[in-house]
Amino acid sequence: MRQFEATILLAFGVSLAAASQSGIQRFIRTLPQTKQKAYSCSTAIDRVKAPLPDYKKIVSSYSNFWNDSSFPADGSSISWQGTRFTDNRLKEFVSNKWERLNNLCPKCTLYGTEDFLNDVSQGVLGDCYFLSGISAVAEINSRFEKAIVNPQINWAGLYAFNVFIRGIPHVLVVDDSIPTGIYGKKPIFAGIGSDNSIWGPLLEKAWAKTNVNYEMTIGGYPNEAYTFLTNMPNMLYLMSDVNTASMWTILSQADAKNWIMSINTPASPGGDKDYCEFNLPCTHAYSLLSTVTVYNKDKSQSFNLIKIRNPWKQDSGFSGSFADSSPIWETVGLGGKTYAQQAKRVIADDGVYYMTDAEVMSAFSAFNVGEYYDNFVTSWYDKRNDQVANANSPAIYKFTLKQATPMYIRVITYERRMYPISCKPDSTELKLELVDASGKTISSIEYEEEKLNSINLVNTPLATGSYTLKFSPKWKDDDVKDYGIIINAPRDIEIKDSNGKTSRLTGHDFGSKGLKASVKQAPKPLKPLPDIKQSGPAYELTGNLDQDIVKIRNSKSLPIENGDNGQFLSGTKSSTVSGNRQAIAQFLGTLDEMIIYYASIYVSTKPGYKFKYSAGNDKCSITKNSSTGNDDIKCDCTITPDKYPKECLLVLVTKEGEDLDSYIDAGASSI
Structure with missing residues (x-):
């Protein structure tokens, strides 16, 4: 059974787990309403009606x-x-x-x-x-x-x-x-x-x-x-109203016309976190891309396949008979081509499935077909703030045809989701009547606005002549009384109101495809990654920490090792400086902007040392080691993806005659 778009009874989407409110969110809720942004039931509608920049x-x-x-x-x-x-x-x-x-x-x-x-x-x-x-x-x-x-x-x-x-x-x-x-x-x-x-x-x-x-x-x-x-x-088709053969006919004919198609799995209490037949996420919407029939060698056997795409871009768990890894794809069929070659299958975890028509009939609950004609254009009358039309007093619009014309005729109001939550609990009932010049009713439809019903005259073109449209809305108190009188047809049709006026307040822009910047881009804030070429002149540590931390950084005397394709960078330079003191420079960092990098530099030496840490000496902690008498120094280097520069450098010099021990520890986690 072919039917118009049904009222949305079930929302297809992701179930989002509730999370505790942050301090900022709790603070916002405690503000007096007058100090928050001013919102109303028409905020979004007013926004789309506002002049463009x-x-x-x-x-x-x-x-x-x-x-x-x-x-x-x-x-x-x-x-x-x-x-x-x-x-x-x-x-x-x-x-x-x-x-x-x-x-x-x-x-x-x-x-x-x-x-x-x-x-x-x-x-x-x-x-x-x-x-x-x-x-x-x-x-x-x-x-x-x-x-x-x-x-x-x-x-x-x-x-x-x-x-x-x-x-x-x-x-x-x-x-x-x-x-x-x-x-x-x-x-x-x-x-x-x-x-x-x-x-x-x-x-x-x-x-x-x-x-x-x-x-x-x-x-x-x-x-x-x-x-x-x-x-x-x-059009919306419920699986309960079709059979496998009629569904295949609808889909294959729609595919041949390049119409737009999609398909939905059944609802489940857990939403798309639950899995339905063939390991498909439930309560979920998919693109329906194409149809193809594959044949065996003598055409004694065939499979009607439907190509479907999950917007999650994953299909590795799919368990249908034509899953990517199924051996059935290698069956040699008509013309010596395998089923895979006939269907032009691509093996990838890309969210694309092939399913037989019987599997689709079993696994899905409904499908949509958008009847897109490339040669059709939209004609319209933009009515705003209609304070006259109601269920007993229709608004009148007229148009004239100079030749027989296939068309769809509709009246469209604002979608309910354009009204904020709590603003529009009920759908508005609409009536549209098409009348010819003699006063005879050609077609009439009554529907709830969400169904987007139309007077469909595509297969029975409307004859030459003058016509009247009568629009009778049963407005709700919360409705913004704007609507469009819409005709989709192969040619533009002038729609006039009862005063002989047209109303086209907005339009499309098809002439700006080449629009681009005529100026240079302004410099962006620097987000430098570590330079590890180390092409600077050789340098020996001196114990002058302010000088050492600058001059050793890019010196070839501090070679930097690149581990795990840039995730872990490290380099060490040590020297004996005047006064028989030991000096060390320790570098850590990462080239990866998509990880949380965490590392620590550990140094143990007798008190009397000095150090300088590029991340700030406050990022270092000092613990007295009672067994050795040393100070154990730990300098943390934590680099989140939004932090720059992505490196840390420690320089340290010991007390005269004292030695030191040092090591590093580093790890990372992805975001």
């Missing part, structure tokens, strides 16, 4: 980062803590650092070096539905690239996207600052692509900006991404 000027003329003050790099863009507008699902992340993508990956580009299909990687945010949806859109490069206004890397870090809100074309801008882990080195939500692409985290941020904050993007269906990027009507 002059993004062309900013991109071309800024030599340093531009900051989007409407969606700042702070906890308010994660979750509105301390208000009635949060369920506290992301409270453990509101104090996280943010970092610019251009700093995280200076060599990254928007698109990366390979195709778009494997660029998206999900983080801890429960938005698998959105990431699988944008991945499905990106399966066709030309289709996806329409959404990108300025693909060139720029020093302002400003990126604009062509999106649809209420079905109406909008340009949406974001800066490239994203939430990271505590050291500011890795994104905590959507990650950078394996080919150094950054469009994934940027589009995820654009979605969060549209929908209040990141918290409001948790859980949903992939069709929301289809609508956001392409404005296409889409």
